Each structure stands twice: as C-alpha cells, then as structure tokens.
Amino acid sequence: MTASAGATIEAVVDTVEIVADQVVSLVLRRTDGQPFQPWQPGAHIDVHVGDGLVRQYSLCSSPEELDHLRIGVLHVPDSRGGSKAVHALLAGTRLTISEPRNNFPLRDSRRYLFIAGGIGITPLMPMMEAADRAGREWTLIYGGRSRKTMAFAQQLEDRYGADRVRIVAEDEVGRLDLDGILGMPRAHMLVYACGPGGMLGAIEERCMGWPPGALHTERFVASSLGAGAANEPFEVELARTGTTVTVPNDKTILEAVEEVGVRVLSSCRGGLCGTCETQIISGEPEHRDAVLTEEDKEAGEVMLVCVSRAAAGCPRLVLDL
Amino acid sequence: MTATTHEANVLGDDPFETANLLDPYPFLAKLRDAGAVSYLEATGSYAVAGYEEVYEVLTDFETYISSGGLGPRDIRQDSGWRPPSILESDPPIHTVMRRALTGVINPGTVRALREPFTPPAIELTEQLAQRDRFDAITDLAEKYPLRVFPDAVGIPDEGREHLLPYGNMVFNAFGPENYIFKQAFAHGDEHAAAVMRNCERENLNDTGFGARIWDRVADGLITEQQATLLVRALLSAGVDTTIFGIGNTLSVLARYPEAWARLRENPKLAKFAVDEALRLESPFQKFHRTVAVDTVLGGVHLPAGAKVLVFVGAANRDPRKWGDNADDFDLDRSASGHVAFGMGLHQCVGQPIARLEMEIVLQELLQRVAAIEPDGAPVPILHNVLRGFESLPVRITPA
Structure with missing residues (x-):
C-alpha cells in the first residue's frame, strides 16, 4: 500500500525479559528519545518484524508512562513467523513500529469483569490499572495452562491482591468455570475478555444472557488476506448514493460516510448492537464487531460499518448505502 | 446520582384513568x-418519567428487579395469574432463558426472514393501493x-385467533385490575390454554x-417448562406490539405529508422514520419494576419493596433529552437511544424482527402510495399500558 498508511516510528528494543514459558516481554523506546503519543488501555502497535511481516501486539505498559512501550509476545510454534521473529530480537535491536492504535477501548462503567486466557492478559493490564485508578469495582479472572506459562500472573496478584486477581491454572484447579463466572450478570458491569478463539466463543455464548453490549472481546485474528495492515485507508463506494468516500486510518466507515452527508441508522457505534448492519456488494471486510456470528463473518455479505473495515489488501468496498 | 434527597411530589392523577389512557x-x-420521580396516590407507586431516571431503572436490574412482576402487585408475595415469564424473572433464572432466546433470535436468523416476510407485504399493499381509502389498522x-410472525415461530394455523386476545391479556395485566383488565380476561382461560398448546414441541413445526x-x-441449557415459557413469550409479545408499531408509525406519517414525500424520494430513510415514530408514539408506554433495596432515584428515596411505574412514553418525549421539539416528529432527528424497546438486560429480544416487519411494510407502502392523509379522526385503543389505535382511517393517492 501507499506510504500514507499510518506513520511508522523507528524504535529500539530497550530490554528483553522472559516473563513466562515461551513468553517474552519487550520494552521499546523511540530512537529519537521522544515520548510516544498518548494512548488508551486496549491499544496495540504494529511491529514490522522483517521480511514484510507486520504483526499487532497489545500494549501492557502504563499509558501514564510514555517514554516506553511494553509488549508481551507468546512464541507460537505453528505461527507464520511473527512471534518467532520477535523472540529472536535482542536488546539494542532497531525495529519499525506504528503509533499506538486502539480497537479495544475501555468504556466507562461502574464495574468491570476482566477475563484473560493466556497471553490475552496483555491488553487487560492497562485496563485494570485505569479501572483501579478510577476507583471502579473490578475483578480479573486469568486462566492458563499452568502458572509458569502465565505471564505477569504473580506480578498482578502481588499488586492488586488475590481477592481481585484470580489466577486459574489448569494444572492446579482445571479450566475456567465460565458457567459459574458468567452465570449471574451484574448491573452496570462490562466484561472485557481477551484470549484464544475457543474461550472467547464460549464467553460470547454465555454473555447472550447479559445485557446487550456488556461484552467486549479482542480476538487474535487474521483475515484471509493476512493480519496486520488493516488500518490502511481504503475507499468505500456508496452504491445507492453514487459517491465514493475515502476512509482514512483514523476514521470509521460510519464517520467517513456521515461526513459526506449520508445517513446510516446506528446506535452504539461500537460494534455491539447491530443497528448499522450494511449489505456488502463487493470487497472483503475485516469484521471487528461482537454481533455477527462466525458464519455471517465468513459469508461476508454484511458488515457493521461503525467498527469494521476493509480487509488488508482490499482497497475498495462497495456498500449498499 | 444526587447526594441530597427530597420528598417526592405527590400527584392525585390516575395514569390508568380512561382519559389518560386515550390521550396520555x-x-x-x-x-x-x-x-x-414522583409519587402516585392513585396507584401507590412511584412514577419515573425523566429519560435519565428511566434509563437508570432499566439498566440497574439489581436494584429494580423484575421478579416482582411488571404489574402493580408484587408477585413474589402473591402469585401472579400465570407462571412467571422471562420478563418477570431476574438473573440467574433470566440468564439461561435469555441465552436461549438470543441464540435463536439474532441478526443472522432475522436477516433470513426478509425473504418470506416480503411477499405478504407486497400482496397486502398492492390490494390497498387500489382503493382510495382504507383503515390503516384493521x-x-x-x-x-x-x-408472517406466527409462521416464523412455527405454530399451527389452528388457534391463531387466540394470539391477539392473549396478548391483550398479558399486557393489560401490567396495569391494575380495572374494568379494562377484566374485559381482557373475560375468556382468559380459553385463550391462555390455546396459546399454551401451541408452545408445546409437538405442535411446533421443525423450522x-x-x-x-x-x-x-436437548442440549441442557433450559428445562421443558422454560422452553414452553419462552415460546409463550414470543407469541404474547411479538404480535400486538408490532401491530401497534406499524399503526403508530402510519398514524404519525399521515399527519406529516412532507415526511411521506421525502420518504418516497429516499426510501432508505424508512428505518429512521420508524425509529422516530417509535420514540414519539411508543407502543409499550409503561410497566412496573420492584425496588429490591432502599435506594435514591432522581433525588427521591425509594424504599425496598416499593413498586415503580416506568413511563417509557414519558422518557421518549423528555425535552431534557430530546429538546424543545420533543413532541414533534422530526425525520432528521437521531432517535437513537429511545427506550421504546426497553434497554439493557430485558431489552426486547424480538426487536430486529419487529423492525424488519415495520420497515418492509413501510417500504412496500411507499412504493405504491404517493400520498397518505387522515380520513377522519383516529380512534385510540383503550389499553392499560399499550398506546395505539383501534381504527385509523386514511385516504390515499396511488403512486
């Protein structure tokens, strides 16, 4: 794609730390010594890991400290090379990254339930810090195969206490009891979950009994065109209106379309309610909503324009708008 | 929430008095x-009328519970007229029932209904477009x-005539046991038995x-009794409300000819018209919740056990939320956030079906009718909690 696709930053690996079996934590600083742009909990960065590979990693440092960014990376044996390349990085290595971007923002609420599966703990860490600072009621349930595979588990337990941080290691107590954890919805409680697809699917099914919009998830996804570069600008042709709109990387389709005066019925504007569902006439979307089923997402006939975008490598979507 | 509390203003008016039902x-x-928030002497309940406060009651389902029933009596103390529905339950009982329903009714399953729902709308509107006047309700x-709806649920043809009278019972029971309630329940046992029969698995088709x-x-999420109650909930909540939604939308559009003309030019706006009409003329106007623990709402102390009467219809016209023209239909307004379908845990599960039906009917009518105007005064229906019309005579110009 073109060079206009999101500014990149030159960074250097400051420290490398093994934080659990197969998990490294990298602290990154800018080579020019400048602070990073402010970011919010849930944000990630693109890391250009070489050979044209771009991978996204959630930030697990504090948004209060902008002199560095920290990411945690699980080495996935069958991965397409991203985590392997990251695991090969040494302190002092230079690499190209993006500014922090956020597809998993923390909405303000009175209570939170955080559910992490394995390396899915990373985006939740700044969220817990923010919830704690704001004096919100919150709990973390953190599941993993065993304690030694669970990055930051001890650190979180020490910092927040075992009443707020529940470590559920499978080799000690079995898997997460999701029926028990999610069987009793609480008023004004949002659920933020990040982890493997199977776990998130099971959480989604149970949260169908919660108020609509209570659940927010982040999947480690790769669309068929490859993960990573989906924050490129792209074009949307509005078939009914007869105009074409460019969607820049910092705007949603909904925002871009509304700016040219075309109305789209929407409600939550966060991929939660399904009101803005729009027919796709051509092009491949990258779905980022929590409404469409996996079958719907596969079929690619409709998308939620408040959050979803064109898939990487798809420069143009034609929508029934 | 405000820290200081004040005494609720006490009102002598009765929201269930005939005049207040016919023109609320x-x-x-x-x-x-x-x-x-004020206190209603006539009903002994607290009235919640502000948008922000109604929203709070709907979203704080721990403080304002549903297991006390949606009517004026606390059915935890004094059992109701039927086994409690999903609407009359709290977590965790509510949770599994809601999971079962949401798994079945969601954007994907509802999208598939557009195809079977469209031909009947074409047929009906084609017939009507050949006449110069008709009754938009009947x-x-x-x-x-x-x-279309009973087919989507999959009930037999036999016994469908009981659906409307049963829905009338269910919703009127959210108000007091007045003469309207008694009329609705006149042949109650017969209607209830017929509807319950259609909720049994052997009487439902396979699709x-x-x-x-x-x-x-079969997969162990809910019991047989809960399945029966969920099908009953669909059948009782899915017909009347949509009828009122279509009728109310047309009642508004007949009064706003310029809006009809704009919709004809740009039928894509039909969804917005329906949403704004639902805000302005909300079919489900009010229902009760029960206060579970002492609390403060809108500066008023509410004791545990009190009933609050939630005025959705008032919230949807609250000028503090919608501005000084809250009582007007405005096609350019974003009605997003209205509470006509409720909000939060008990938010209408059938909402996408209702919206689909309303949109299809309106789209098909727009194609065939150039102009629509009132042809005499509409006759509002006398109902404890629903707002709608018995008759809405209109005159049309075919397209």
Whole structure:
C-alpha cells in the first residue's frame, strides 16, 4: 500500500525479559528519545518484524508512562513467523513500529469483569490499572495452562491482591468455570475478555444472557488476506448514493460516510448492537464487531460499518448505502 | 446520582384513568413537570418519567428487579395469574432463558426472514393501493404481523385467533385490575390454554423459532417448562406490539405529508422514520419494576419493596433529552437511544424482527402510495399500558 498508511516510528528494543514459558516481554523506546503519543488501555502497535511481516501486539505498559512501550509476545510454534521473529530480537535491536492504535477501548462503567486466557492478559493490564485508578469495582479472572506459562500472573496478584486477581491454572484447579463466572450478570458491569478463539466463543455464548453490549472481546485474528495492515485507508463506494468516500486510518466507515452527508441508522457505534448492519456488494471486510456470528463473518455479505473495515489488501468496498 | 434527597411530589392523577389512557401526553407532561420521580396516590407507586431516571431503572436490574412482576402487585408475595415469564424473572433464572432466546433470535436468523416476510407485504399493499381509502389498522397493521410472525415461530394455523386476545391479556395485566383488565380476561382461560398448546414441541413445526428454542432443552441449557415459557413469550409479545408499531408509525406519517414525500424520494430513510415514530408514539408506554433495596432515584428515596411505574412514553418525549421539539416528529432527528424497546438486560429480544416487519411494510407502502392523509379522526385503543389505535382511517393517492 501507499506510504500514507499510518506513520511508522523507528524504535529500539530497550530490554528483553522472559516473563513466562515461551513468553517474552519487550520494552521499546523511540530512537529519537521522544515520548510516544498518548494512548488508551486496549491499544496495540504494529511491529514490522522483517521480511514484510507486520504483526499487532497489545500494549501492557502504563499509558501514564510514555517514554516506553511494553509488549508481551507468546512464541507460537505453528505461527507464520511473527512471534518467532520477535523472540529472536535482542536488546539494542532497531525495529519499525506504528503509533499506538486502539480497537479495544475501555468504556466507562461502574464495574468491570476482566477475563484473560493466556497471553490475552496483555491488553487487560492497562485496563485494570485505569479501572483501579478510577476507583471502579473490578475483578480479573486469568486462566492458563499452568502458572509458569502465565505471564505477569504473580506480578498482578502481588499488586492488586488475590481477592481481585484470580489466577486459574489448569494444572492446579482445571479450566475456567465460565458457567459459574458468567452465570449471574451484574448491573452496570462490562466484561472485557481477551484470549484464544475457543474461550472467547464460549464467553460470547454465555454473555447472550447479559445485557446487550456488556461484552467486549479482542480476538487474535487474521483475515484471509493476512493480519496486520488493516488500518490502511481504503475507499468505500456508496452504491445507492453514487459517491465514493475515502476512509482514512483514523476514521470509521460510519464517520467517513456521515461526513459526506449520508445517513446510516446506528446506535452504539461500537460494534455491539447491530443497528448499522450494511449489505456488502463487493470487497472483503475485516469484521471487528461482537454481533455477527462466525458464519455471517465468513459469508461476508454484511458488515457493521461503525467498527469494521476493509480487509488488508482490499482497497475498495462497495456498500449498499 | 444526587447526594441530597427530597420528598417526592405527590400527584392525585390516575395514569390508568380512561382519559389518560386515550390521550396520555398531557398527563405525561404534567408528570414530568412534577419531577423525574414522583409519587402516585392513585396507584401507590412511584412514577419515573425523566429519560435519565428511566434509563437508570432499566439498566440497574439489581436494584429494580423484575421478579416482582411488571404489574402493580408484587408477585413474589402473591402469585401472579400465570407462571412467571422471562420478563418477570431476574438473573440467574433470566440468564439461561435469555441465552436461549438470543441464540435463536439474532441478526443472522432475522436477516433470513426478509425473504418470506416480503411477499405478504407486497400482496397486502398492492390490494390497498387500489382503493382510495382504507383503515390503516384493521386493513394493514393488524393483518401483516399475523400473516408472517406466527409462521416464523412455527405454530399451527389452528388457534391463531387466540394470539391477539392473549396478548391483550398479558399486557393489560401490567396495569391494575380495572374494568379494562377484566374485559381482557373475560375468556382468559380459553385463550391462555390455546396459546399454551401451541408452545408445546409437538405442535411446533421443525423450522421455526419455536423448534430452535426447544433445541436448547436437548442440549441442557433450559428445562421443558422454560422452553414452553419462552415460546409463550414470543407469541404474547411479538404480535400486538408490532401491530401497534406499524399503526403508530402510519398514524404519525399521515399527519406529516412532507415526511411521506421525502420518504418516497429516499426510501432508505424508512428505518429512521420508524425509529422516530417509535420514540414519539411508543407502543409499550409503561410497566412496573420492584425496588429490591432502599435506594435514591432522581433525588427521591425509594424504599425496598416499593413498586415503580416506568413511563417509557414519558422518557421518549423528555425535552431534557430530546429538546424543545420533543413532541414533534422530526425525520432528521437521531432517535437513537429511545427506550421504546426497553434497554439493557430485558431489552426486547424480538426487536430486529419487529423492525424488519415495520420497515418492509413501510417500504412496500411507499412504493405504491404517493400520498397518505387522515380520513377522519383516529380512534385510540383503550389499553392499560399499550398506546395505539383501534381504527385509523386514511385516504390515499396511488403512486
């Protein structure tokens, strides 16, 4: 794609730390010594890991400290090379990254339930810090195969206490009891979950009994065109209106379309309610909503324009708008 | 929430008095003027009329519980007229039932209904477009949902005539046991028995929502009784409300010819018109919740056990939320955030189906009718909690 696709930053690996079996934590600083742009909990960065590979990693440092960014990376044996390349990085290595971007923002609420599966703990860490600072009621349930595979588990337990941080290691107590954890919805409680697809699917099914919009998830996804570069600008042709709109990387389709005066019925504007569902006439979307089923997402006939975008490598979507 | 509390203003007006049911809006304005939360002597309950406060009651399902029933009596103390529905339950009982319903009725399953739902709308509107006048309620609004919705649930043809009278019972029971309630319950046992029969698995076909709900019994999520109650909930909540939604939308559009003309030019706006009409003329106007623990709402102390009467219809016209023209239909307004379908945990599960039906009917009518105007005064229906019309005569110009 073109060079206009999101500014990149030159960074250097400051420290490398093994934080659990197969998990490294990298602290990154800018080579020019400048602070990073402010970011919010849930944000990630693109890391250009070489050979044209771009991978996204959630930030697990504090948004209060902008002199560095920290990411945690699980080495996935069958991965397409991203985590392997990251695991090969040494302190002092230079690499190209993006500014922090956020597809998993923390909405303000009175209570939170955080559910992490394995390396899915990373985006939740700044969220817990923010919830704690704001004096919100919150709990973390953190599941993993065993304690030694669970990055930051001890650190979180020490910092927040075992009443707020529940470590559920499978080799000690079995898997997460999701029926028990999610069987009793609480008023004004949002659920933020990040982890493997199977776990998130099971959480989604149970949260169908919660108020609509209570659940927010982040999947480690790769669309068929490859993960990573989906924050490129792209074009949307509005078939009914007869105009074409460019969607820049910092705007949603909904925002871009509304700016040219075309109305789209929407409600939550966060991929939660399904009101803005729009027919796709051509092009491949990258779905980022929590409404469409996996079958719907596969079929690619409709998308939620408040959050979803064109898939990487798809420069143009034609929508029934 | 405000830290200081004040005594609730006490109102002598009765929201269930005939005049206030036939034309609720002067009363609702008076209610809002009395305060976001006030006390109604006539019913012994607290009235919640401000948008923000209604939203709070709907979203704080721990403080304002549903297991006390949606009517004026606390059915935890004094059992109701039927086994409690999903609407009359709290977590965790509510949770599994809601999971079962949401798994069955969601954007994907509802999208598939557009195809079977469209031809009956074409047929009905083609017939009506050949006449110069018709009754938008009896000739259209009442006909269409009864044509398509029972098929979507998968019930037999036999016994469908009981759906409307049963829905009338269910919703009127959210108000007091007045003469309207008694009329609705006149042949109550017969209607209830007929509807319950259609909720049994053996009486449902294999393709509808009903059978899909029963599938969840097989996988252990819900009990047979819960499956029956969920099918009952669909049948009782899915017909009247949509009829009123279609009727109310047309009642508004008949009064706003310029809006009709704009919709004809740009039929894409039909969804917005329906949403704004639902805000302005909300079919489900009010229902009760029960206060579970002492709390403060809108500065008023509410004791545990008290009943609050939630005025959705007042919230949807609250000028503090919608501005000074809250009582007007404005096609350019974003009605997003209205509470006509409720909000939060108990938010209408059938909402996408209702929206689909309303949109299809309106789209098909727009194609065939160039102009629509009132042809005499509409006759509002006398109902404890629903707002709608018995008759809405209109005159049309065919397209």
